[in-house]
Amino acid sequence: MQDYAHPETIVSTDWVAENKDNADVVVVEVDVDTGGYDEGHVPGALGWNWAEQLCDQVVRDILPKGEMERLLSSSGISNDTTVVLYGDNNNWFAAWAFWQMKIYGHEKVMIMNGGRSKWLEEGREISLEAPPTEPAEYSAAEADSSLRSFLPAVQEAVAGGEVDMVDVRSPEEYTGEILAPPGLPETCQRGGHVPGARSIPWGLACNEDGTFKSREALTELYSSRGISGERPVIAYCRIGERSSHTWFVLSCLLGFSGVTNYDGSWTEYGNLVGVEIERGE
């Protein structure tokens, strides 16, 4: 897959079509709105619901280790399985699942470039049926906290200035003109961004068909905005899913080290009491 830093983390729709009968591969559609999966999906693909199956809604967290093991086991995924993730919203939630699987140490996990929309646009075969699954044994590693940032690390980054904060939301969300993407409920009290954060909307990393831009174009995009991989990076958005997409780009496609996803994101930072934010450009 082009000359990305970690080509083993991304596959094309062609590859997925060619491997549809490969017993070592499990394909999963990850959606925020599983109505898409129900309309039709990649033949043999399982469907995961981001909100219900990939988040702990009680403590607002990623899945605990045991829950991740249960999800993967019940999906027929063992530690050696090659997992291909794709989904709606340009793979945002697939990237969230990828990030979380990496936190728990799954080695062979990939993103299908272009996601659900590209598969549909190409007029490829689809299925309306959820495939039968045989439970598998899965043992997750302890969570790798080096892939994730919590609020204290963000506040330290703001105070110290030695970490690059990247706000991947839309420009209107960054400036504070709007509090949530148009058409979605407002989930914070004020608009703006983390002080010192650079605005690099996630979508700039993609082509019109939802595929990722070339490594050369991505390098140019981020370096032109001061992100060259020489310093640690914390990416954030509103709830952490768009920033997991950018985390994937920086970590897997460009090979930067020290990149973390702040999944508390603006719904946490923007609601803090007694904490200053920045507005405008």
Place this chain on the structure above:
Amino acid sequence: MTESMRSEDYQRRNETLAGWPVRIASYRIGETHYCHIDNVSPGATIARAKAASLEDAEREAIDKATERLKKTRRHD
């Protein structure tokens, strides 16, 4: 036996609804037409609909999207 199906007649265009840029994607699976609308720069899905005709699917999705977008406030 599972019937083999494909998405067909996929089309995508950009428009403005209630003052906000949106991307409208439509396609057909079997006899059902689907329409899916997202808000472009954020990229989030804001409405989807299905119907027996392309026109009805788009109309329903556009109505839903417009209703949601109207509620978006701009803060000075």
